[in-house]
Every structure is written in structure tokens, then in C-alpha cells.
Amino acid sequence: MNAIRYPDGNVLLRNLSREFPVVTHGEGVYLYDAQGRRYLDGSAGALVASVGHGNREVADRIHAQLLQVAYVNGTHFTTEVTEALAARLCAHAPAGLRRAAFLGSGSEAIEAAVKFARQLCVERGQPQRTRVITRVPGYHGNTLYALSMSGRPHYQTFFGPLLSEVVTTPAPYPYRCGLEDYARDGAAHYARLLEETLQRVGPDTVAAFVAEPVIGSSAGAAVPPPGYFEQVSAICRRHGILVIADEVMCGCGRTGRFFASDQVGLTPDLLVLGKGLSGGYAPLSAVLVREDHLEELRQGSGGFMHAQTYLQAPCMTAAGVAVLDYYERHDLVAHAARVGAHLQRRLREVLLPLPHVGSVQGVGLMAGVELVEDKATKRPFPRTRKVVEGLLAELFSRGLVLWPNTGHADGTNGDLLMVGPPLIITEPQVDELVDLLARGLTRFLERS
């Protein structure tokens, strides 16, 4: 089997009009398909494969745990491996976060975090706090409530009547903020917009404010202006609103710090991890909560009212422990910071002079490249031209995999590419990635 195209096979393919190569194996930052083609995985899938592909050190550790015990239910038992993962994460987490629950996906973990915040409000005698504030652009997942929280109108088509009301406020987005000096004025500007949003809906009706410390694919690794999280956290604290950090994409070393919150001066009330935590070796996400908040629930109803079949399951947490061990043994976060600085520099040097490259931004091994029709006015390409899809196909044919996003510029138009390779990538491999991207982009723009 070399490749699958609908109507081949029985898998409900994500795209019914393109061909899917069959991947046979991976090694480090590379994937290989059944036709012997090699791909540089420049986005670690969807910024997942933190420790690279075919990582034997990690796989062997998980294998050993699976032979010991793969599954117990969180209602009955705990396991050493799950306790170890919680202890390891909480030891270094932002202040106060001392308890962790483990689930299978980012969407589940975000929803669990929101439920925790809501339960805490009710137990505090504030049942009127029914609202959640999220930011646009932003993304928090694809299950119904997580989708409601995501500023992606095109994902919401068809599902409107099933979604919940979520209040939104603008997220700091340097390229399209309209400010003269984003670094100088951004924090006060976006903090004021949040305060206005809160005054409009009534701050005492809000349970939680949810934000990605560094925005993922919906704004191409947008970094907040200095002081932003200090200011919005102060506003939330003043109004009794809990702050949830969504580090599903930007966490686990991606930005050059293990917790992206530390990178941007955020001390959240709840913190959510996913993706890189298991590096793709098992489905795994985590919700970290404050010890004092959990104690409030214990003294109230007795604990957090949430469970799912795979909550705390050792088959998942084994992947987390194996990945954290690998991080430590190979000093991977420091490596990501070092090689990430090289990636950021090379992307800016090589891509920014090219026509139609509007912006290159990011931090660590997380970068976004925005393409526009007109660089002077920042006018996006019309969505009908499907620019990022065409570019992706060109890059794919050259053996480079990146992650696309569309629609961020005005809700419909906008073409973004995310670069987020495995954290194990080396500087020469970064050079290879940037070279493949620049050549593919140049060729694609010449042709279109």
C-alpha cells in the first residue's frame, strides 16, 4: 500500500480530495513513506512529536510499563507512574499548581479546566459566574465546548446551534494590532479591551479567562507584549476570575522554557498541557490546579466532579514520564531554546525579504509565517485562492511538512504556516528546513 485516496480503504479521511502517503516509519525529525520518500517533519505533526520519531529510549520505557500494568481505573487505584508524572510536573510548575489530572487530549483537558473553574465558583457561593472569556484569534480544541471557546468561525460552520455562548476579547497579535508600538503600548491596549469586555457582560458573571501564553496556529506563534499577562491577571484577580493557561501547543519546552507561562510572566490558576507532553507516543494531556483551590472543593462537595475512562491511566502517563526523562537526560529544553534562537533568526533573515511574506514571528521552536497579497497594506490573499494549501502541497512534494492555518486575518481570509519541528532538531537540520521552505515558497510564488 503506497498511498490512499478516497474512496480507497475504510478510514474516514480528513480530506476527501487529496492523496495520503502511507508512512512506514520515522527516525528523529524525519518520516518515511511506503514509496521510500523522506519528509522533514517541520511541524512535529501538529507540534506534537517533541522527542522525535522512532525514539527507542521512550518507546522501551512505555513498553515496560504496558507489561507491568496498562490500565486501571482512577475510581479504584493509582499507580507509581501516574504519581511520578504528577510529582515531576508539579515540582516545576508555576507557583501554587500542585495537583495534576491526566486525560487523553487537549480538548478534554481544557473542558476539565473550565469545569473545575465553574465548580469552584459554585462552591464559593457564586453560581452567577456562568461565563468564560476567550481570545480571538485563539484555539482551544474541537469538542463542542472547546470549539465554542475557539475563535475559528470556519470550524464552527454547521455546529452553531450545538455550541455554547462564550464571550471573546481580542488577543495580542503584533502584525495586525494597528498599534504604532506593540511592545510599548500593547499590554495596556489589550488589558483595556479585556476590562471593557468584562464591564459589558458584568465581571461577576465570569468564571474564567482562558488564554494561550504564546498563541498557537491561530495566530502563528504570536508572543504577547511585555507586561500583558501581568496586567490581565491583575484585572482577573480584582474581579475574582480564574485564569486558565492553555499550554497545549506552546508548553513542554516548545518556547525554550518548559512552561510557556514562565516565559511570558503568567502565574495561572489552572494550566493545561497536551501534545508534546507525550510527544505522540500516547494520547496524553494534563490539567494542573492549585492546591488551595482543590482544598476548597474538598471542604465543599468533597472533590472535583469529573471523570473519564482514561483519567490517570498508566498507559498514557508512562509516555509522559518517559518523555520527561528523555528531556532531562538530553537537556532538551535548553537545547530547544538554543536551536530555537537559530530557527527564529534564520527564518527572519531568509523569508522576510521575499515577496508576500508579511510577517515572521515566534519564540523558541515555535514560529509563524504569514503570507499576504500586499505587504504594504497587509491585505490577505482572498481565501478562494487557497494560497497556504497550494504552498503546503509544493513543500510536501519537496519533502517538508509544515502546519497551516487560514482565516485569522478577518475571520475568512488569511494564510499562515506554523513551523514547530521536534525539539531534538539540530542547527544543520534547521538550516535544511529553512532552505526547503524558502525554495518551495519562491517556486510556488513564481508559479501562482
Ligand SMILES: Cc1ncc(COP(=O)(O)O)c(C=O)c1O
Ligand atoms: C492551544 C490548543 N489548545 C487545545 C487544543 C486541542 O487539543 P486536541 O486536539 O488534543 O484536543 C489544541 C490543538 O491543536 C491547541 O493548539
